[in-house]
Amino acid sequence: MSRLLWISGLLAGTAACGAPPCPEGSDGRDGTLDGGPLAMVRLPPDLGAACAARCNGPDDCPPGTICTRARYRDEEGHTSRFELVCLPPAARGRAAAGACTVAGELEECASRSCHEGQCVVACARDADCLVGQRCVEVSEDGFTTRLCWYADDALERPIELGTHELRGGEATAPLVFAVPPETEGLGLVAEDLAGHRFPLTFVELRDAEDVLLFDLETILAWQDTPIRWLPLQTHGAAAMLAPGSTEDRVRFRHGRWTLRAGVLPGSTADSVRVRLRALPTAAGPGSLHLNVHLAPGLGVNAASASTDTRLQGVLGTVEAIFQAIGLRVVARRYLDDVEPHLSVVDSVQGPESEAAALLRGAVGEGLDVFLVRSIDAATPTLGLAGGVPGPFGEPGTSHSGVIVSYDRAVVGDGTLLAAQVLAHEIGHYLGLFHNQEGSPACAAGERPPGCAPFGGQDPIADTSTSDRNLMFWALRTFEDGSVNDELTEGQGFVLLRNPLVSR
Numbered sequence: 001m002s003r004l005l006w007i008s009g010l011l012a013g014t015a016a017c018g019a020p021p022c023p024e025g026s027d028g029r030d031g032t033l034d035g036g037p038l039a040m041v042r043l044p045p046d047l048g049a050a051c052a053a054r055c056n057g058p059d060d061c062p063p064g065t066i067c068t069r070a071r072y073r074d075e076e077g078h079t080s081r082f083e084l085v086c087l088p089p090a091a092r093g094r095a096a097a098g099a100c101t102v103a104g105e106l107e108e109c110a111s112r113s114c115h116e117g118q119c120v121v122a123c124a125r126d127a128d129c130l131v132g133q134r135c136v137e138v139s140e141d142g143f144t145t146r147l148c149w150y151a152d153d154a155l156e157r158p159i160e161l162g163t164h165e166l167r168g169g170e171a172t173a174p175l176v177f178a179v180p181p182e183t184e185g186l187g188l189v190a191e192d193l194a195g196h197r198f199p200l201t202f203v204e205l206r207d208a209e210d211v212l213l214f215d216l217e218t219i220l221a222w223q224d225t226p227i228r229w230l231p232l233q234t235h236g237a238a239a240m241l242a243p244g245s246t247e248d249r250v251r252f253r254h255g256r257w258t259l260r261a262g263v264l265p266g267s268t269a270d271s272v273r274v275r276l277r278a279l280p281t282a283a284g285p286g287s288l289h290l291n292v293h294l295a296p297g298l299g300v301n302a303a304s305a306s307t308d309t310r311l312q313g314v315l316g317t318v319e320a321i322f323q324a325i326g327l328r329v330v331a332r333r334y335l336d337d338v339e340p341h342l343s344v345v346d347s348v349q350g351p352e353s354e355a356a357a358l359l360r361g362a363v364g365e366g367l368d369v370f371l372v373r374s375i376d377a378a379t380p381t382l383g384l385a386g387g388v389p390g391p392f393g394e395p396g397t398s399h400s401g402v403i404v405s406y407d408r409a410v411v412g413d414g415t416l417l418a419a420q421v422l423a424h425e426i427g428h429y430l431g432l433f434h435n436q437e438g439s440p441a442c443a444a445g446e447r448p449p450g451c452a453p454f455g456g457q458d459p460i461a462d463t464s465t466s467d468r469n470l471m472f473w474a475l476r477t478f479e480d481g482s483v484n485d486e487l488t489e490g491q492g493f494v495l496l497r498n499p500l501v502s503r
């Protein structure tokens with residue numbers, strides 16, 4: 001039988017192959033392909049009961065066919081066994097890692113096979129699979145086959161999306177990657193490997209159902225996208241969270257995602273090497289580890305930090321604020337590595353600012369917190385965060401951490417104000433916007449600066465405009481001596497999906 005005849009017979013969905021015969025349940029080498037021996041097997045009735053070649057990976061299959069897993073059912077409809085076979089793809093089926101159900105797998109998946117909600121293909125090696133997947137043994141109903149799927153520790157590993165040489169104004173091609181089923185959130189990070197010469201940006205993000213979650217052109221026109229993210233001050237690094245809000249706005253789906261990232265125009269450098277990664281994360285209660293950098297002149301240093309009443313009071317208050325939503329905030333180490341001239345931060349805008357220089361001292365593996373005497377910027381500033389969200393533990397970027405004024409002359413002798421400022425900046429860094437901005441909301445046709453876009457509120461439904469909320473634009477003190485320190489369930493939903501949270 002020639003290859004051409006064999007394929008056309010299968011494509012036509014004939015009830016059986018031509019000669020040689022393919023006996024019921026055959027697993028013998030009873031056919032030939034291009035003169036070589038070929039193991040044939042009869043397909044299950046819902047795949048046409050034709051004969052197909054067995055395979056162990058895509059290299060085994062004739063052109064126009066893919067190596068996939070055929071499901072055989074018993075009389076009750078339960079899976080009785082699997083075979084890896086070469087099949088022509090379903091014409092309108094989704095590609096590998098696309099969303100599917102077992103009931104609809106024959107039409108929903110190009111590969112006609114669905115496993116745990118994702119279309120699957122057979123493989124012989126990791127290189128046969130999508131970025132984010134591995135070629136692993138997958139067991140289902142007692143049968144084990146090698147499929148493009150996920151390593152057991154997939155949720156602990158970044159998905160590497162490559163290093164891309166880009167000029168100002170350029171973007172990557174769409175980068176396809178696969179997200180494991182247990183994933184409940186993703187952190188996306190772009191990093192300039194040569195430093196901080198270009199402002200980086202995300203351009204487009206699509207989920208497994210091809211929903212456009214983020215689109216740069218739309219957000220630059222000040223129209224909101226499901227994931228709200230703004231390319232502001234992104235020299236050196238940019239980070240984005242999916243979902244970044246609650247389920248009423250973005251439903252998080254695992255499976256096949258597509259990302260484009262790029263470089264905004266406006267740098268004198270020729271090109272930049274941008275490293276892109278996606279960090280899958282689970283949800284539920286977890287811990288955030290802090291690296292606390294203590295600037296000179298605060299009256300506390302690394303040696304005295306763990307017994308310093310004021311510092312421990314501040315950290316204890318921060319811990320209590322986040323405990324309310326299931327996040328445990330723990331100071332893991334204290335460092336005396338802030339240069340004396342950065343003890344008062346005199347500039348905060350751009351990659352050459354003192355704030356950026358300070359943040360580049362981050363050590364990573366947690367959130368870096370820089371306590372300084374004061375931030376004497378053009379506008380009075382109690383604290384700032386390296387991004388909304390900031391990078392997820394990447395040290396050394398101009399955005400790697402938060403800076404908080406700690407001098408008694410600025411935040412008082414007590415612990416409450418410093419704690420509120422620190423907690424507020426941690427909230428920003430982990431992905432929270434102000435629940436209510438200070439500037440008035442932009443009217444129709446009006447644009448920032450001078451007014452706040454998107455109604456002047458965050459994308460989370462349950463935060464309201466309350467000035468009791470931790471993320472209210474200003475520090476509030478109330479008559480009973482308390483400050484604005486409340487977090488809603490929706491804000492907790494976002495915070496606990498940040499890759500910096502460990503479990």
Ligand SMILES: [Zn+2]
Pocket residue numbers: 424428434473
């Ligand atoms: Zn703020």
